[in-house]
Amino acid sequence: MNYLAGGVNSPIPIPLGYPKDIISGKGPYVIDKSGKKYIDLWMGYGALIFGHADEDIVKTISETIKKGWFFSYQTDIEKEVAQILHEIIPSAERVRFATTGSDAVAYALRLARTHTGRKKILGIKGGYHGVHENMMPGSGTIFSFNPDLIHFNDPVVVEEKLKSKEYACFILEPILANCGCTPPKNGYLERIREICNETGTILIFDEIVNGFRIDIGGSQKFYNITPDLSTFSKAIAGGLPLSVVCGKKEIMENFVPQGKVFFANTFNGSPLSLSVTKTVIKKLRDGTVYKKNIKMGDDFRKFLKDQIKSLDIPASVQGISSMSTIAFGCKKFEKGILLENYDSKAYNLFIQKMATKNILFPPMPTETIFLSPVHEEVFEEIKIAIRESLKELKEEIY
Numbered sequence: 001m002n003y004l005a006g007g008v009n010s011p012i013p014i015p016l017g018y019p020k021d022i023i024s025g026k027g028p029y030v031i032d033k034s035g036k037k038y039i040d041l042w043m044g045y046g047a048l049i050f051g052h053a054d055e056d057i058v059k060t061i062s063e064t065i066k067k068g069w070f071f072s073y074q075t076d077i078e079k080e081v082a083q084i085l086h087e088i089i090p091s092a093e094r095v096r097f098a099t100t101g102s103d104a105v106a107y108a109l110r111l112a113r114t115h116t117g118r119k120k121i122l123g124i125k126g127g128y129h130g131v132h133e134n135m136m137p138g139s140g141t142i143f144s145f146n147p148d149l150i151h152f153n154d155p156v157v158v159e160e161k162l163k164s165k166e167y168a169c170f171i172l173e174p175i176l177a178n179c180g181c182t183p184p185k186n187g188y189l190e191r192i193r194e195i196c197n198e199t200g201t202i203l204i205f206d207e208i209v210n211g212f213r214i215d216i217g218g219s220q221k222f223y224n225i226t227p228d229l230s231t232f233s234k235a236i237a238g239g240l241p242l243s244v245v246c247g248k249k250e251i252m253e254n255f256v257p258q259g260k261v262f263f264a265n266t267f268n269g270s271p272l273s274l275s276v277t278k279t280v281i282k283k284l285r286d287g288t289v290y291k292k293n294i295k296m297g298d299d300f301r302k303f304l305k306d307q308i309k310s311l312d313i314p315a316s317v318q319g320i321s322s323m324s325t326i327a328f329g330c331k332k333f334e335k336g337i338l339l340e341n342y343d344s345k346a347y348n349l350f351i352q353k354m355a356t357k358n359i360l361f362p363p364m365p366t367e368t369i370f371l372s373p374v375h376e377e378v379f380e381e382i383k384i385a386i387r388e389s390l391k392e393l394k395e396e397i398y
């Protein structure tokens, strides 16, 4: 009997042929109760930048846990990691640690409103920023507040909205990762930075997914645009629960106890997660993982594009570095796939075919595909399975 409400612990239904009893993971694989191995292309929503059960992370966890893992006093590791983040993330004049991405975003929004004395929030259609009510439009639940949402990659509409000077902040992922991986167009981030400066609007980069996936200093370092506030999670702690809100000193110092913006959560800044963050940063610092990810991501997308072209399947493939999307029924998409007529049935059929070959794609086309250097050893196997699955798809529906 499955006593989970609705049979799952997530809003995402489990596709046909997907395992329901994963008990372990190693490198590129997740393994179910019967011992069956699947190649994982979802990688903990992108958090597992070194793959499953990375040995350095396992070592860090086992050494740290022996010394105690939870204290109600200030810890040395929180100060140490705050300093490291200050050194590597351009916007991180000051840092606070939280537990989930939703917490970090909620703190950032609260800070922006208090600092500006404005209530409105501007966001992106199809963007996802967590479960709190300030950022959940159209979810079917009644909320007291809804953000104003505009299209990604369109600076003109940003200017139209923000010129009223009524908005506390503009929050966006610099690379959309929750409605098909969509990088910013040339000049977009530069222009929104200018508009926010001109209108006194706080610019928040939600880097919870793409942050440490793209560069050690986040997308803001990669694109050389510094927001006022930023949020990080997922890859920053290699899959352990930790999130970060960081930004300009004058804004961040609105947090209690100096300021009046409330900030608390029992598990904020978990020493265990922070010790893993230190290891993650140490492993990423020389740039080798990013170089491998760029090469593998480019090869992966080229392969997918060549296959869909030679089979004449209507689909588009896009992404950046280790993050990719295949959207059936779509041409090039610049505002995320939710605004396009994408074919989720074709995607479902494709991933079911991949699952029969023991390869798991993200269960929805809006979710990003994440690669890691551990996929190098199974890259050929992935390619063969993709080629066969696309051929089968062509025969059945195109």
Ligand SMILES: Cc1ncc(COP(=O)(O)O)c(C=O)c1O
Binding pocket: 045, 100, 101, 102, 103, 105, 128, 129, 130, 131, 173, 178, 206, 207, 208, 209, 233
């Ligand atoms: C961009 C972005 N922001 C915020 C969140 C919320 O993070 P969490 O699920 O840890 O609360 C997510 C989760 O996927 C996300 O992708």
